[in-house]
Amino acid sequence: MTSFNVAGLLHEPPGLTRDVRLRDHYLNLGTDVELAGPLDADLRFHRTNRGIIMRGELRAPLRRTCARCTDSYVEDVRVAVNEEFLPTLDPETGAPLQLEEGEDAAALRIDEHNEIQLDEIFHDELALTEPMHPLCRPDCPGLCVECGERADVGDHTHGGPEIDPRLAGLAVLLKDRNGDGS
Numbered sequence: 001m002t003s004f005n006v007a008g009l010l011h012e013p014p015g016l017t018r019d020v021r022l023r024d025h026y027l028n029l030g031t032d033v034e035l036a037g038p039l040d041a042d043l044r045f046h047r048t049n050r051g052i053i054m055r056g057e058l059r060a061p062l063r064r065t066c067a068r069c070t071d072s073y074v075e076d077v078r079v080a081v082n083e084e085f086l087p088t089l090d091p092e093t094g095a096p097l098q099l100e101e102g103e104d105a106a107a108l109r110i111d112e113h114n115e116i117q118l119d120e121i122f123h124d125e126l127a128l129t130e131p132m133h134p135l136c137r138p139d140c141p142g143l144c145v146e147c148g149e150r151a152d153v154g155d156h157t158h159g160g161p162e163i164d165p166r167l168a169g170l171a172v173l174l175k176d177r178n179g180d181g182s
């Protein structure tokens with residue numbers, strides 16, 4: 001789990017910031033966001049009059065499956081993060097805070113230990129980068145419809161209209177025989 005304790009920052013006046021740098025940070029974000037290696041993050045936490053705003057950037061290598069050739073490949077993703085977290089407890093008194101109806105009720109929360117849990121944020125931000133049709137490369141030719149192998153590897157004429165010149169003579173012979181038989 002990746003978390004950041006904001007107890008100190010919650011006692012600071014609005015406007016103050018803390019910077020957090022994560023480097024080569026290994027974590028598991030579940031099966032739908034498969035990390036091919038560690039992630040980096042540069043995050044700045046701003047104390048506001050309501051809570052904490054986190055802004056910054058996340059960089060991670062994500063393993064994807066090509067929609068055309070089904071090979072797996074790694075895409076280096078860079079995504080901006082910008083989230084607001086509201087306290088669960090009053091920083092001064094420790095009393096539970098009642099949030100207003102509507103938008104505030106759906107806000108991300110700083111938990112009762114003054115921690116901001118980052119894994120879920122990382123997961124959601126990275127999941128949003130998944131393209132509708134992931135491609136291992138923009139011109140991926142996909143799979144051969146005849147044999148199902150990668151279309152860019154090997155020969156895929158499979159006896160179509162184009163005939164290997166070395167077999168052209170045989171093709172003429174076969175055509176003649178078929179012609180005789182009908």
Ligand SMILES: [Zn+2]
Nearest residue numbers: 066069136140
């Ligand atoms: Zn592909």
Ligand SMILES: [Zn+2]
Nearest residue numbers: 144146147156
């Ligand atoms: Zn083929």
